[in-house]
Amino acid sequence: MNISLAGVRFEEVSPRRFIATVSKHELRKVVEAVVAEDSYLSNITAVDLPRDGKIVLNYVFWSIKLRAAVIVKVPVDKNDPMVPSISDIVGGAVGSEIEVYDLMGVVFQGNRELKRGFLAPEDVVARGIYPLRKDSGV
Amino acid sequence: MVVVEIPIGPQHPALHEPIMLRVRTEGEDVVEVSVNTGYNHRGIEKLMEKNSWVRGAYIAGRVCGICNAVHMQTYIQGVEKLMGVEPLPRANYIRTVVMELERIHSHMLISAVMAEIVGFDTLFMLIMRDRERVMYLKELVAGSRVHADIHTIGGVKRDIDEVRRDRMLSELKKVEERLKYYKNVYENDYTIAKRLIEVGVISKSDALRMSVVGPTLRGSGIKSDVRFEDPYAAYSEIPFNVVVRDKGDSWTRMMVRLEEALESVNIIRYALEKMPQGPAIPKTIPRSAKPGEVVSRVEAPRGELVYYIVSTGGSNPYRVKIRTPSFLNILNTTSVYLGHRLADVPIIFASYDPCISCTERAVVIDEKTGGRTYMSLRELARVKAL
Numbered sequence: 001m002n003i004s005l006a007g008v009r010f011e012e013v014s015p016r017r018f019i020a021t022v023s024k025h026e027l028r029k030v031v032e033a034v035v036a037e038d039s040y041l042s043n044i045t046a047v048d049l050p051r052d053g054k055i056v057l058n059y060v061f062w063s064i065k066l067r068a069a070v071i072v073k074v075p076v077d078k079n080d081p082m083v084p085s086i087s088d089i090v091g092g093a094v095g096s097e098i099e100v101y102d103l104m105g106v107v108f109q110g111n112r113e114l115k116r117g118f119l120a121p122e123d124v125v126a127r128g129i130y131p132l133r134k135d136s137g138v
Numbered sequence: 139m140v141v142v143e144i145p146i147g148p149q150h151p152a153l154h155e156p157i158m159l160r161v162r163t164e165g166e167d168v169v170e171v172s173v174n175t176g177y178n179h180r181g182i183e184k185l186m187e188k189n190s191w192v193r194g195a196y197i198a199g200r201v202c203g204i205c206n207a208v209h210m211q212t213y214i215q216g217v218e219k220l221m222g223v224e225p226l227p228r229a230n231y232i233r234t235v236v237m238e239l240e241r242i243h244s245h246m247l248i249s250a251v252m253a254e255i256v257g258f259d260t261l262f263m264l265i266m267r268d269r270e271r272v273m274y275l276k277e278l279v280a281g282s283r284v285h286a287d288i289h290t291i292g293g294v295k296r297d298i299d300e301v302r303r304d305r306m307l308s309e310l311k312k313v314e315e316r317l318k319y320y321k322n323v324y325e326n327d328y329t330i331a332k333r334l335i336e337v338g339v340i341s342k343s344d345a346l347r348m349s350v351v352g353p354t355l356r357g358s359g360i361k362s363d364v365r366f367e368d369p370y371a372a373y374s375e376i377p378f379n380v381v382v383r384d385k386g387d388s389w390t391r392m393m394v395r396l397e398e399a400l401e402s403v404n405i406i407r408y409a410l411e412k413m414p415q416g417p418a419i420p421k422t423i424p425r426s427a428k429p430g431e432v433v434s435r436v437e438a439p440r441g442e443l444v445y446y447i448v449s450t451g452g453s454n455p456y457r458v459k460i461r462t463p464s465f466l467n468i469l470n471t472t473s474v475y476l477g478h479r480l481a482d483v484p485i486i487f488a489s490y491d492p493c494i495s496c497t498e499r500a501v502v503i504d505e506k507t508g509g510r511t512y513m514s515l516r517e518l519a520r521v522k523a524l
Contacts, residue, residue, distance in 0.1 A: 014219070016368055017433060040349040042435075043461035045446035058446060060433055064346075064360065067367050069433050092349020095469035096461075119179040131184060138184060 003066070006033035016068040024074050024083045031059065031086045034072065038065040041086075044096040046104040048134045053078050055106055055133075059086075076106060085110035105130035139164050146483065148177045157468060159487065166479045171472045186458040191217050191427060192291065194455060198445075199287055201460060204244050207236045207280075208438040210289040213458075215370055216434030216447040217291060220427040228418040229293035230372040231409045235279055236286045237371065237436075238402040238409075242313065243272040244439035245395040245402075248491045249320060252392060255484050256333040261323060268316040275309055278302050292420035303410050314403045321396040324389075334389035338474050338486035341386055348470040351463045352441020353398065354490055357391040359384030364437035375412075378405050388489035395491075426453050438463055440491045464490070 003010045003018055006029050010018035022030050039061040047056045052075075059072040076083050085108035087093045097108040102118040116125045124131050124138065131138040147158035158174035182201060186194045198213035199206045211233055218225060225233075246269040253261035273283040279298055280286035288294045324330055340350065345358035355362055363380045365373040381397040383390045427449045434445045441463030448457040467490040475483055 014432075038346065040346050040351070040355075042349070042351075042442065042444050043446065043459065045457070045459035047448055047457045058431075060444065060446065062362070062435075062442065064362050064367075069368075069435070071433065090349060091347045092466060092470045095465060099465075117176060119176045121176070121179065131181065138181070 005037070005070070006030045008033075010070060012068075017071065018066075018068055019071045019073065021073040021075070024076060027059075027072070027074050028084055028086060028089065030072055031089050034061050034063065034070050035090055037063040037070070039063040039070060041090045041092045041096065042069070044093070044100050046100045046106060046132070048078070048104065048132065050078070050134050055081055055104060057083060057100070057106065081106040082109055084108070087111045087113075103130060103132040105133065141169065144480070146487075148174065159483065161475070161480065161483055163480050166481075168475045168478050168480060168483060171475045171483070173469055173472060175469075183458055183460060186455055188454070190453050191221075191425065191455065192423060194458065195289060195291070196287070198460075199285060199289075202462070203284060204247065205240055205438045205440070205443075206284070207233070207240050207286040207288065208436050208443055209460075210287070211237060211371065212434045212436040212438075212443050212445045213447075214289045214291055215436070216432045216445050217427065217455075219432045219434070220430050220447065220449045221291065221424050222428065223292045223424060225371075226293040226416065226418055226420060227372075227414045228297070228416050229420075231413045232279065232294045232296075232298060232418055233289060234372040234376065234409050235298075235406050236276065236288055238406045239272055239276045239279070240286070241402045241439045242317070242399045243269050243276070244491075245399040246272065246317075246320075248488065249324070249392060249396060252334075252485070252488050253330075255488050256330060258327070258329060261320075265320060268313070268320075271309060271313050271316070275306055275313070278306055278309075290420065291423050294418050297418045298410075298413075303413075307407065307410060310403055310407060314400065317396065317399050317403065321393075321400065324392055324396055331389065333485060334387065334392065334489070336387050336389075337478065337482050338388045338489055339386045340471070340474060342384070345386070348473075349466050350441070350470060350490075351466055352438070352491075353391050353394040354441065354467050354471075356380070356382050357394045358386040362442075364435050364442050368435050370436060372409060376405055376408050388485055391489045427451065427455075440464055441467065467491070 010020040042060040045058040148156040156177035162170040250265035446459040
């Protein structure tokens, strides 16, 4: 079974797991539609893919109405890792966005709380590296 | 008006998550709270990428001392999906028993800590005494009071025999009796009611917007429980009630936990009595997984625990993301403290189920000059008339 939210088709890859890949320009529109299904943001998982030169952000929502996890995948360019923040739509996104910025170096435009050293230790921050990137050397 | 910044945290003997709340107060009223983190970042996600699938299970079990079995369950059920392994039916029941025992002792721990914070030390001692019974039960089934380490890919590492099962069932009766007594204390005690009721209210709509999980979410009237919505282990075969209350204050969250602990007793009893026959310990353990991604969810005592596991094939995971329930519950609720008294801050914080401490020093900020002076709490107490 598939569902459609904000004109984007979500495919059911396994029971109660819906996935769609969207561009960063569509992200906010899709998130608004997902949140309208009584969803909370469960987490943002960033995966570094150095071979493709991309970092993929997986926004995992749990929808109480649909009784399913709705996963929005957003690939961003690793050389210019910018994506619009969704923290004004989902208040609970602030912490997750700071975490991804601190450990993966993706900038969430519009989130004013972004800071280094939120979780990463001081010496790692001082060296200016993002520890969860595959080429960080950590 | 002088704004006083009081750092609460990050270290305390009872802290399982070292964290620091910077509380700004005007007189007794809280005007701003910010959270400082990073005191205990151990790089576990990175560590998992560098270790094999099997070793990862033990790393997952060491993320948290209190809820080690749920971490192992979340990791292992994700890995089982990637490996295409179906866990043995009897093992699923044993896993459920261990996880529910964990829920009971975790809820008893926070009920004890909350009693201590409100100044009811006798209740703290009594609950901690009876919590030992639950630790003993965990030892009976897993062989260890704290770290169960009973999960393995495809099953469990230790079966349960009839003798131990009967001993557990009789011990459970005593635990149930004590839990009912403590629920009654929380329900009817005047001091607890005075300190907890209408303190730290989270409304239904705020709870979803803030993305809080677990008893905090269910205490705000939203019926969301992974065991019920997204069943794992043996939960699809065991009847149980999802406890929901709708007032959203600190007292309600504690009541949700105590009722849930009683519900857990029923789940354990059912699982022990209706446990299917057959093997529980797998003969072989696979070492490599197929490429793929999996979102693994479990209802930990504090709420939804999520592992996002990415595999590119081979013997190691490519990426493991762990999101613990306290991450959402602590970081997203700083606005709840506003307007409350300073003395309410520990209560609200504890009602999300972490622990808290107070350090010796406070910072006084002169709003006009921005200058900072450090002084001890004792000095601060003498300068009331600032």
